[in-house]
Amino acid sequence: MDLEYSAAEARFRVEVRDFLRTHLPAALAAKVLGHKRLTREDFLSWHRTLHTRGWSAPSWPAQFGGPGWSATEQHIFDEECSAAGAPAVIAFGVRMVAPVLMAYGSPAQQGFFLPRILSGEHWWCQGYTEPGSGSDLASLKTQAVRQGDTYVVNGQKTWNTLGHLADWMFCLVRTSTEGRSQEGISFLLIDMKTPGITVRPIGLIDGEHEVNEVWLDNVKVPLANRVGEENKGWTYAKYLLTHERVNIARLGESKRELEALKALARRCRSDGHPLIEDARFRDRIAHLEVDLLALEYTVLRVLSEEAAGRDPGPISSVLKIRGSEIQQELTELQMQALGPRALAFVPEALDAGWQGKPDGAEWWAAICGRYFNMRKTSIYSGSNEIQRNIISHRILGL
């Protein structure tokens, strides 16, 4: 047993840190660390910077143009990027549709799409969930009917993240109503500029625009844009869901936010004194620090399993549950640190460079909204109840 990173891994960390110091613009990092609104260009400019270095797709093998990093190197990269305040990689292209294309896509699909994901030319979004199909995803009803060399797609997707910024959508559609509901699903790649697609924002709890309804009205999709076989889409969708393992813990981000919470507790005052001096509040930070350490060493154990070439199995459900709960507790304590300041709703202060009244809103305005927003983490990517089902069925054998 050895708890230390290898010398090569330690050197890699330094290399990533140096790169971030020299290439991540301070203004962009300040936006990320201050939880300001990011523009499409904010994400893309950073994506391009990473792409120039060959790092835009940390999880990709070298054969598809990725850096070919080990799981541990990816983890180190994520920790350093999170700590430095780099915008997160938009997962839908790099981490979600790309692995499916690598495993099941045609050579033509791979040749066309993968380089464009790598370069940032294509921004992807996900068309999975429907109004009537959330946790029971396989009950989805959006219909694709073959007409010659195209599918005609009709239906509605919802909770589509950042689809209003996207160029392409990977989409689950029903191509058969025979047999079990899982057996009639196909996996389509849809150009968001295709006539018949309407994207409508869903107002969220924090007042921000993040997710959408996507309506598909006689949308024509070439057969060539189907991944793999017709009616086998469920297999590909499941592959995608299980492919995400370590990143699901959001460890790097939570480590950064724990430090942000401590800084906040030093900055906020209670009865004239720094809140950090209040042992009752500080103890709650300490509990969270302990819980985060337990998550971290669980992630590191999973990485070590992967490094040894073993499949850690459905342990990702443990990481999802604890990772999301810790993210939520962090935002809750950050909100609580503000005390009555948390009541103020000043959404204009979420724009970088905003200066105005009330005083200080540029540093506290984002905090309470994040508490509300982050309730999503235990709901998305398979709700934590679904994760518990997975643990009880696939690990405990119930």
Place this chain on the structure above:
Amino acid sequence: MQFELDADQRALQESLRRFLTREYDFELRRGFLASPHGTSPAIWRSLAEQGALAIGLPEEHGGFGGPVETMLMMEEIGRALVLEPYLSTVVLCGSLLASRGRADQQADWFARIAAGSCKLALAHSEPDARYALDFVATTAGADGDSYTLNGVKSTVLDGAVADQLFVTARLQLQDTVAVFLADPRTPGLERVMYRTQDGRTAADVTLRNVKLPRASLLGDESDALPAIERSIERGIAALCAEAVGVIEALNHATLEYTKSRKQFGQPIARFQALQHRMADMFVFATQARSMALLATGRCSSGDAAQRRHDIGAAKAFIGKAGRFVGQQAVQLHGGMGIADELSVSHYFKRLTMINATFGDADHHVAAISEGILAEGDVS
């Protein structure tokens, strides 16, 4: 970074598990538990013969292995709920002897520990100390060729079965802490012995003008507190590993019980409320193991602040995990969970006592909390 056991470690784990499964199943343990001190001379001898009492002792004294081997042993001790004074003798006193003992003391006592011919207990904790390790009110006055000790030691683990006590006391002249080897039969030393909730023994020790020869001082008169703290850190890491053994045994027992227990015409394991509870128990168990590994790995770290922080965090987490798993295992067993007849109640009691030993979750969280305050002072 890797968390793998090597081939020797796996072999050790297998042989310990095989031995305890055969010689220390729950029914045999019931017999040991009923004996006056809960211990078995045959088991202790057997452990010595297998080399288990030499784990972590210095190699030049016939010892082998280190914190990882101790972790493996303690996990099996947890799984089998072994009542022997392993932690006190081998881990706590063994490591103190290694860090502080004079050559003659090491030669003498390591041989006895490894051979199974002595049982040792650390008499450090005092009634008003609670979990503070630097609170030592017991005094030792130098007096020619001897020391005179006065004070009270409370809840000395395994204190009733130990044939030698490692007593800590504050040297009056230097105001530093020293460790003395004391025969419990020394005049002036009064030992009130009792059983613990989980079937082991402990003692409260009163020292009234107890005269100990100079040679009984462990090592020299330099401050022994750092060494005591490190021994207890090792003890904490060992307890974390023991707790992991207990937690996994409880989760297994609970899973099997809910699969066999039928209500409303079906096994209660079919109910989602119970499935999700057991999923949460699994989540805790997984992380508890991560923390036991972290504590084990940190035992030999030279970075004192990180070592203390991480081992304390592990104990805090194990306290929380043990409480959840223990309480829920009892709950899911229904009335049987509080029956003496099943192992569940015994495992639950052990987890509860582990939390109360060397600092509960609140104690260690508070220490981390003080550290967070101090971080701010530095920056």
